[in-house]
Amino acid sequence: GRAAPKPRPSATAAQPRHAMSISxxxxxxxxxxxxxxxxxxxxxxxxxxxxxxxxxxxxxxxxxxxxxxxxxxxxxxxxxxxxxxxxxxxxxxxxxxxxxxxxxxxxxxxxxxxxxxxxxxxxxxxxxxxxxxxxxxxxxxxxxxxxxxxxxxxxxxxxxxxxxxxxxxxxxxxxxxxxxxGRPWAAKPDTPEKLKALEATEIAIILAYFKEPKGEAYDTFFRVGDDIEDVRFAVTSDAATAKAAGLKREGVVALTNFEDEARAAVPYKGKLTDEAALRAFVSAEKLPLSIEFKPAHEERIYNRDVPKQLFLLSHARDVVPGGKPLETFREVSKEFRGRLVFVHAALEVPATEPLLKHFGAGGQEYPLVLGLASGAGGGKYMHRGGFNQKELAEFARSVVNGTAQHYYKSANVPEKAKEKGVTVVVSKEFHRIVNDPTKDVLLEVYAPWCEHCKKLEPIMSKLAQRFKDVDSVVIAKMNGEENEHPMVAPRGYPSLFFFPASSEMLVTPYDNGEKPRTLKALTEFVLQQARTPVSDDMLYHPPKLSEEEREEKKLQRHLRTARREIDAKGIYSTGTMDDSSKSFVEGMIKEQLRKEVHGEL
Structure with a gap:
């Protein structure tokens, strides 16, 4: 026997990959x-x-x-x-x-x-x-x-x-x-009939013909086939089967039957022992000229061998076979096979919604072409030139070469500048608000669905209230699902960043792993980081509550919790209780909680 080859370190894909040292x-x-x-x-x-x-x-x-x-x-x-x-x-x-x-x-x-x-x-x-x-x-x-x-x-x-x-x-x-x-690395059709049956179940097959399954060429094919998972590999030692695939001698051929494209048999013309050339051949031939954007095609779109994509977004009539935008897009893709994955999406299809959201591309003029490069040095790109073969090719070339201008999505400027005292930031306004050289800014990047963000919301509101009389300090927040900016790259939500009053555009992340997200801790952090001195007497401190006021506040907090629990059971939302019944139930809860607060139960 012989040792299997070491796995090739993967190219950076849509998500980070971590390699471990293994035997x-x-x-x-x-x-x-x-x-x-x-x-x-x-x-x-x-x-x-x-x-x-x-x-x-x-x-x-x-x-x-x-x-x-x-x-x-x-x-x-x-x-x-x-x-x-x-x-x-x-x-x-x-x-x-x-x-x-x-x-x-x-x-x-x-x-x-x-x-x-x-x-x-x-x-x-x-x-x-x-x-x-x-x-x-x-x-x-x-x-x-x-x-x-x-x-x-x-x-x-x-x-x-x-x-x-x-x-x-x-x-x-x-x-x-x-x-x-977890299937075997390659199918082994040993008759033309079995190859035909295999073609009926696969849209693309990389078939190798070796008289004997051994030798340097076979080892090279094994390494490539065992590593690349998003296309079916096959190997045969039967001459008749190889002939049915168009091979007269030992070699490799790509058999494709893509939707809206005729069946093709493309022979590999490089050296059978040249692993890099064989990988490039597979990357170029395993995909159609353009892939329809839908969940079933996700692995083919975001594959590690070709980690850059070009997306065509337009109306359904434009992205069907014969549609002029799609045909122009496909013509451009011929030059970039194996270097870019070309994808088309119809705006009317629900599956396109995540793509629009990811790019923040709603409300644009269509057809629209967007670029995406994964991993370090990657980013999002938007084609702003004309929709013709020449200009699209130039844009595609810039994405491949890494010279395309980065595009950062942004929500619209809000009607209200603040929410509960916290300044609302969108990417379009980031430089004006966050990079203001006269302001010390604490920025929270959050997501609406994040439970930790919801818990932090009242603390940020109190923090903004505490610094409301300090003109040099801004407590702000930005929805990370709708906005992007090169100065903030949150690893998770919520993420906090401090931008000191400076023309140098500096940023200091708040270490959530070691520092608590409490009002006291965040207040101390702002005071320590602020370039413009802030004394304690400049901060707003709410008056202390009396014993009765504290008990009432505690009661109201319990009551809100009880209401949420009732609503979670669907009693309110399903409409099974009228207003008078709700008032009666809340009165019962309130009386019960009041007795608990006062120690009567």
Whole structure:
């Protein structure tokens, strides 16, 4: 046997990928022989390998096999922690991992589906290990793998983390996705009929013909096929099957049957041992001239081999075969195959809404062409020239070369400058408000759906109230879902940044990992960072409450909580109670809480 190749470090994709150092021997079915060979090699290097007794051979062979408890786990979801995490990821070729929290209600539903999926995968003989890890309890592991919310699913192949791009509405969705990702690296059609049947199920196939499955050319094809997952690879040793694919001698061919395009058989003309050239060929031929934007095509659109995309957004009549904008777009794509993924989307289709939101591209003139480059140095771009083949090609070239001008989305300027005393910032107004050299600005970047942001909202309001009489200090907030700016790159929500009064446009992040987000802590932070001196007597301090006022405030807080709990049960929202009934119930709750506050119960 021989050791399987090391996995190629992935190009930066739509989400960050984290590579782990792993041994070669855990990579495919040939790994046990490879481990045994290396073990013998180590003994030989030490001059200790003479004639091994059978017992020693068995010991070495058994030591080379993966642990059954990790590789199979009996169809159960394996619980990972700091002790077994690295071993599980290292010793299993494929791992589907769920990050959860014991306080997360949505995690319970996903956990049940994962348990069902693990049983189904095990029954089908899949090599996929299904595992889970409590991110709150094992915070260091959670942070290492960039988990920011629960539940989060991640996929590991050869110890390398990749984003989970499948659905989770049912256990079968999880099973189908994991089965496809964990399937054998290549199909093996040995008759023309089997190749025809394979073509009927795949829109693109990279087929290799080798008289014998060995040698340097075969190894090169294996490395590429085992690493690239978003196109089906196949290998045959049958001359008749190769002839049906258009191969008269050993070689590689791309068989494609894309929607709205005729079947094509494109031969690879480079050296069979040139891995880089073979990868470039696969990247160029595995995709159509333009892909329709929809969830089922997500993996093909955001693939790691071509991490840059060009999007055509227009009305449905423009992005159908024969539509002039789409045909112009496809003509441009021919020059950039393998370097850009061309995507078209109809504005009337609901699936396009996330794309519009991601770019902040609503209300523009259409057709509109947008660019996206993932990872470090990447960004969003908007074509502002004419919609013709020449100018579109120039824009595409600038995206490929990294010379395109960055585009940052922005919400419209709000009618009211402040909300509860906090200044509202949008990208269009960022420089005027945040980079004002006469102002010290504390900016919160938040998301409307973020629970932590909702908890911080009253604190930010009180902070703004505290500094309301200090003209040099601005307490502000910006919706990170609708606005972007190069000076703020939040790793999560909420994120706080301080911009001192300076013409140098400096920024200091507030370390949420070590500093509490309390009124006292944030007040001290602003006072410490402010370039313009602020004394305590300049701050607003509300008058102290009497005992009765504190009790009443506590009562009102309990009452609001009770109302939320009632509303959560649907009593108010479903309309099953009229106004008088609501008043009666609230009166009962209020009286009950008043007795609790006063210690009568």
């Amino acid at each position: 070669q021997g855990s990579m495919d079915s040939r790994a046990p022989q490879a481990r045994l060979r290396r073990a013998c090699g180590a003994l030989r290097m030490q001059g200790r390998l003479q004639i091994l007794p059978l017992s020693m051979v068995l010991v070495l062979l058994l030591a080379s096999l993966p642990s059954p408890s990790l590789a199979v786990n009996g169809g159960k979801v394996m619980k990972l922690d700091a002790d077994n995490f690295n071993t599980a990821i290292r010793e299993n070729k494929f791992v589907l991992l769920s990050w959860h929290s014991t306080t997360c209600t949505a995690c319970e539903d996903v956990s049940r589906k994962l348990e069902d999926a693990a049983e189904k995968l095990h029954a089908a003989g899949s090599p996929v290990l299904v595992a889970s890890c409590d991110g709150n309890f094992w915070g260091a592991l959670r942070d290492k793998y960039g988990v920011m919310r629960y539940p989060t699913l991640q996929w590991f192949k050869y110890g390398e983390m990749q984003p989970y791009t499948g659905g989770a509405d049912s256990a079968m969705e999880i099973v189908e996705w994991a089965s496809r990702k």
